[in-house]
Every structure is written in C-alpha cells, then in structure tokens.
Amino acid sequence: MLFNSTTFFLFLPIVFTIYWMLAKNLRMQNVFLVLASYVFYGWWDWRFLGLILLSTLIDYWAAGNISKVRLGVSIVVNLGVLAYFKYSNFFIESWIDAWSTLGVEMHSSTLQIILPVGISFYTFQTLSYSIDVYRGKLEPTRDFVAFAAFVSFFPQLVAGPIERAAKLLPQITAPRLFDPALAISGLRLILWGMFKKVVVADTCARYSDAIFVDPSAHSSHTLILGSIYFAFQIYGDFSGYSDIAIGTSRLFGIRLSTNFKFPYFSRDIAEFWRRWHISLSSWFRDYLYIPLGGSRGSKFRVLRNVAVIFLVSGLWHGANWTFVVWGGVHAALFIPLILLSKNRTHATSTIAENSSLPSFRELFQMSITFALTTLAWVFFRADTLQIALEYFRGIFDLHSFATLDLSFFKLTAFVWIGVMVFVDWLQRTGEIPSWWLASRMQLVRWVVYAVVVWVCVKNLNGGSSFIYFQF
C-alpha cells in the first residue's frame, strides 16, 4: 500500500479510529497495530508477510536468551534473506561477467526473484535489536506482540526511518495517551511530506526520467538539468516518505527519529552525511564502522573503514555496480576531509544559524557540496555504468556546452522546488518558526494548508511508487 494512494487515505482513518478505541487495553491495541501493519504490507504482496514473520521470530528467539551462537543465527538469517532476495542475481551476473572478461563464457541462469518491498529496512531494524541485546545495551523484551509491532510498525516498515529498539520498543510497551498537539503536528508533517513527494518529486521525475532514458539524445545543459531534477526528485521522494512516516506515527502517539535534516544546505560532504538518511548512516556507524575500529588506529585504518562503509552503503541501496560506484564517489569526496581533519568542521552548527541568509562563504560551500552530490547522483540514477559514463561525457561535452539549451528548463518544476527549499530554509534549525504557529495566523495557515491539499490532490498520480521502496 502506498502512502500516496486512495487506499491509504481510507486505511488510515479506519486504523486510527480503532487504534484509539482500544487505548484502554494496551495489549489489544498492540495486537491491532500488528494486524494493521500486516494488512498494510500484505496489500502489496501477501506472500512476503512470511519473511517479516520469520525475521520477527528469529530475532525474538535469538535475543530471548542471547549468546554468540544465537546472534550468529540472527545475523545469518537476516542477512541471508536480504542477500538471497536482493543480491542473488547481481552476484550471479557479476560472476558470469567476470569470467567472460577472461574469455570464459558461462550459461546465465539468473533466478526470477521478486524483491520484497522494504526488506533492507526491516532486516536492519531487527538485526539492530539482537546486536544491542548482545552488547548489553538493551534488555530483551518478553512481550512478543510488542516486538512484532516494533518490527512491523507500518509507517516505517517499508522505507524507514530505521528505528532502534531502544527508542521505539519502550513507546510500544508503554500506554499511549492521545496528544492533540502531537497529532496535529503529525498531520502537518504528512501534508508536507505529501507535497514533497507528489508535487516536487513526481514533477521532477517526469523530466529526469525523460532525460536519463537516453542521455546521448540530450545537450550538455539538459543533462545538467536532468541531474538537478533527480537530486530534488530523490530528496523530495525519500524525505517526503520519511515525513509521512513520522507524521503518521505521531497520530498513533509514537515519535520516530528524524531521518533528514535539510541535507542540501550542507557545507561539506561530511555534513551532508550527517543530514542525509540519518537512520541508515547511524546504523552503519554503530554496527559496521565502530566494530571495524571506527576512527581509532592509524590513518590508513580509518580511511579503510570509511571506504568500506560507503561502498557497503552504496551496495545496500541496490544490486548494481552503479550504486557501489556512487558509494565510492562519496568515499572519495569524504576521505580528503578525514585526511585534513576537517570532517567535523560543521558538526554542531547549522548554516545561517544567527541570520536569515547564508554568508557568501556559506553559499559557496553549499553550492559546491550540492554540485558534487548532484553529480554523484548520476551514478545512483543511471541503469548501468555505461549510461552513467555516457551521461558525464554529455555533460562535459564542451561543444554541446557552448550552445545554451534550456528546452528542459521547466518553470513549474523549479517553482515547486523553490517552495520546498524556501520552507526547508525557514525550518533549517529544526523548529517550525514560532510566528507561523501563532494563533493569529490560523486563517493564513488554513488557507495555505488548503492550497497544499488541493495541489497534492491534483498531482496525486494514481499512487506512483516511492524510489526507496525497492531497497
């Protein structure tokens, strides 16, 4: 079931009503939450509910009386399921390709495997639970229903944020009281997320898809525009989904972690990665980077650990060498900051923290960072490395660049991007401006919300899928 579909608009009020009717009975409320979540996921394909159940059972059992062996089972099963469904064909094809470069032809027998939606997210979520219990950071839960609710919680089941059990499980095991202010903030976030997805991302997608499908047919300027469209498409899509997930959770009295903190306002790549897909990067930091040694040890060791994280993160995004290269590009951009010990320069500050506009220096830093990440997105978006390289050849074709071509400059798309950037800018410190929430602004707020609802309904494209669903 997609968030931007009529089915979800019917599903949510029904689930919301029944959920709060069961508020006096926590156990029943959690049972209902599990059932609703399974319906939500099963709406896409009921056959894969078994995988979520398997992951739930394995990790509940493993953590119940944790040992090295049980943790090993949890890791093998979760990563094994992920590897099978997501990477089997990739490994088979890569193996065949590798041999063919040596002149040895092998019969291609790739499997017709459907990639279960959200598998990369819920396997990581359950894995983090087992590991945290093993490390002694968390007591294992004895409440199977609550644990099942933690694993399958529908707002964040298919595309995150990847929640840690230490944060989410206590909220599920504790009684929830309806908080009107939290619920209203949830609705506000859902509306904003919908705008980012169905208006900004889907509008940009129309143009980026048309450009990426055949880069050789387009001019240098069009290809640059294509990469910009995709940069905002993926941001609108993914952060929009996260906002809807977080907003929906608030309707149920549950607070999820922030997953995006306005990454395109970053002043360097290190800051970008502290602001983009925070739940995933922190997962890799805690469960891969730190066990590898983290920032301890020699410079070479640190660089190795950083490179591993980025390459694995790239591979996590998809079973294609383009994603690995994308991760590698980010590693290459990050490593100089480590070598110069500048990776934490902007760790605690926000751009234009004490002013309305960025300084020229900040604007320059932001522009460079945006340009680098946008160029890196070409690898992420291209279907093959060949297409990505063709794309770059086109961008840097000086002959083509000399003739201005704005045929793909679509004002509508940039108006929507501008609105999104403007609103993000106003919230860059993490808080909605107090003047906006003032009671005297209620009529203005309602008019703006009504316009946004109208624009979203008009652009609601029959439930176009979120990019990150296939991760």
Place this chain on the structure above:
Amino acid sequence: MKLFLTRVVKFAAAFAFVTVLLWFAAIFFQPIETHFIAVRTDEGAVRMKTEEFFGDPRTELDFLFLGSSTCYCGVDPHALEIRGMTAFSLCSSAQRPGDSDHILDLALTHSTPRYVVVDLYSLLMSDGASSVECERDWIVNGSSSDIYGGDLYNYLLTMYFELSRQLSPSRTYTPAPESDSYEGLGFVAREKPVIIQVECAEKQTVVMSVEVELALLSMINKAQTIFIIPPVLCPDSLVIPPSLHGIEIINGNLWPGASSPSNYYDDHHLISSGAASYSGWLSERLILLDTEPSL
C-alpha cells in the same frame, strides 16, 4: 481527542465549502477552471477525434486503432480508407492497454469494428495497465465519465466535468502546438525537425506485466484483435506471454523506413511523411491479414 477531531472536521468542512465554491465559479468562468481545475486542450486531439467518432453515422468499422502517441501520430487511417477499408484511430497520449480496454468499451457503444488494432509500445508494457494522464485526458477533453484508474482527482474531475458540460457546454480549448495538425479519422500529423542521429543503448528485453496482459486479454474477448509493434529507432525486445500467442502481430520495425532517422523527430515518434509511408506499409499488411488470416 475531541479537540483534535473538532479541528480536523472544521478544516475539512471549510476546505470542502471553498472547493465547492471554486468549482461553481469555475463552471461559469473558464479562467478559474483553467488555473485551478484542469486545462482543456486540443493537444493530442482527443476532443476532435471523439466528436468525429461519435458523430459519425457509420456504425460498422473495419479497423479501430488503439494505443499511445506512437499510434496517434504514426498511424494514419486514411491509408486504409483509400484502399477501400474503413478505419479510425482512438489512440491518445500515454494510452496503455488498460486505458485502451476502457476506450474500446466506449467505442463499442457506438460502432462495431471488425478488427481492433492495438499498438504496443514496449516502454508502456512492463508497468501498470492504466495511465492517470490518459484517463484525465479523456475526462477533460473527451467527455468520458468512465473512471477506472482509482485516481482521486480524476474522480473529482468526472463529477466536475459532467456538471460543467451541462451548465456551460461551450468552452474554449487551448490549441495544439503548431507542429500538430488534426487530419481527421483520429490522426495527428506532426511536422518537427527530424532527428539527426541517435545512439541506441543496449537492447532491453521487456517483459509484459500481468496487468497489461490481462487488459489485452480483456480486449481480445470483445473483438478480433491484432497487435502492432510500432517502429522505433532503438527497438527493444517485447516478450509476448503464452496467453497471447496466436494473436496476429505486425512488427512495425520490419517496415523499410523503420531504421531511418529521417522519418522521426525523436527515437520513437514519426513525422508526417514517415507516418504516411509507415501507414501505407501497415495498411497493406492489415488488408492481407483480413484476406488471408493464416499469414
């Protein structure tokens, strides 16, 4: 909870009230409709072709074409008419097989084609069977009140346009681009600069989705069907599922001009001279199938 629900209900009521006011204003003032509801347009010629088709007293037709833009600007039914056959194209922008199935239902209320010819552009075959864009095009420009795609806004548009057509029947339509010329029988001739060359990416194998397959089977159950693969500069390989084996398929990429860029303005749309040549070649094959179906 009461406070929350009260605020939500108040907002929803205010929103609904303003929306209804806006709609009524749009019914009587077209600029409001254009800016806030939908743009009526002759691009794609859905209005002209539906007016012509449903205004035609003939209730029998030899060939009815359905499909997307590769069809409505690539296949000229006049090529069949001059060969003694009757034909019409209800192809339209982004029309997928699910859309074609519903448009066929609409067409069958008026006439009975001997053959339904479905244009299968490979890039539209591997995903959903219906297109919100096509459905919206027919609601806004084609006076269709048939909702099938589940899009909420299209549902609202249907209600609006049904009311609008009764209360304000005469409306102006945004003209089609200068490059497009509606020639009748559902055909739109396009005059655009020809593509110089194109570098084709690796040939893809396109597997038809289950939804598309079901939509095609639905059409096959209603009328005798022929599939055509439109000519493109970079052909992919479309896998026809076993359930559709036995249906006649004409591969447009066998047309002698299929690989010549001078017939196209992009990698899959024909300019009018290319369409004329292709339509002549296609007509010969369709007539041959009609007279000798086993070939």
